[in-house]
Amino acid sequence: MTLTVCGLIGSPFVRKVCTQLNEKGVEYTFENLSPFQADEDFTTLNPLRRIPILKDSDNGDDFILPDSTAICHYIERKFPASPMMPSDHAEYGRALWIEEYADTEMATKFGLGVFRSIIFPQMAGKKPDTETALKCIREQLPTIHDYLEGQLEGKDWFAGNAFSLADISVAVQYGNLAFAGYSPSAERWPNLAAFMKRVGEKESFTSLHLKTALVFAQMQKMEVDPSEGL
Ligand SMILES: N[C@@H](CCC(=O)N[C@@H](CS)C(=O)NCC(=O)O)C(=O)O
Incomplete structure (x- = not known):
């Protein structure tokens, strides 16, 4: 095989x-x-x-x-061993929804709005489009962080009580934001920050994340003024 x-x-x-x-x-x-x-x-x-x-x-x-x-x-x-989807029906449905939300809404705003604006021009030897990325971070991303922050209230993981595909789907999108130089404010979105810390303790995620960070290490990152609370 x-x-x-x-x-x-x-x-x-x-x-x-x-x-x-x-x-x-x-x-x-x-x-x-x-x-x-x-x-x-x-x-x-x-x-x-x-x-x-x-x-x-x-x-x-x-x-x-x-x-x-x-x-x-x-x-x-x-490969049903080490399941990455909850066994409970309701939580299974929730995991599917969060996966869908990450793959569509998050991917569009994080990927097209921020990651591509910062990284893609540099791959073509041009300057990053910081203005477009910042506009997206200010105007479009807070709604997403707010929604996810609420979904994590009193919970370690998005669906069920174990690390699942829902968590992976969300975390890889935040990973790409980090490669562009931005992570949401831990003060304003503490549940989200704690969640990313928990995911960061998973070798399965971190080994790939760090390897990818090296690919973008030489690229100019964006800077967001901490006083903006973003
Ligand atoms: N819904 C697809 C999305 C895949 C996707 O958008 N991949 C991007 C890379 S992150 C791609 O191949 N983009 C090619 C393009 O935009 O031309 C999935 O879950 O696999």
Whole structure:
């Protein structure tokens, strides 16, 4: 059996899949695949031309699974040991919702608004677009932090009482914000800060996060004035 995760480690969706596999202790190989430099064949792997993509030799050479959510729930079904979804029905539903919220609302605002504005221009040898990123941090992100802060009230994890796919999905998005140089104020959003600290104690997450931080280490980071309370 060979599982291969294809993508770039800088993608939160790719790290979501790899963190789950690490947490479950499932071995996999990693294949670098950039959606931005891929040829036309990439469209046959994923018509949306996005990463991650999973290959599983158990299912033959033709088996290709795109999309982090499809991949993670496939992995959950194939490797049920060390479950990463709650067994309680209500909490299971909650985990799915938080995963969806992270993959759509958070990914759009964090990824397109902040991460891409800071990191992508620098990859092309240009200056980071700090103005766009700051506008997003000021106008769009507080609503997301507020929502998640409320969801964590009196709880260690987003769904059930153990680290789950919901937590991974949220944490990898905050990871990409951190690579751009911004993390939400711990004073204003203490539950969120405590949550990220707990996730940071998970080797499955931190090993990948630190490896990715090195990729962006030379890049200029944004600075947010602490007096803004963001
Ligand atoms: N819903 C997808 C989203 C995947 C996604 O947006 N991946 C980004 C990288 S972070 C991508 O491949 N972008 C390529 C592009 O925008 O052209 C998933 O969960 O896998």
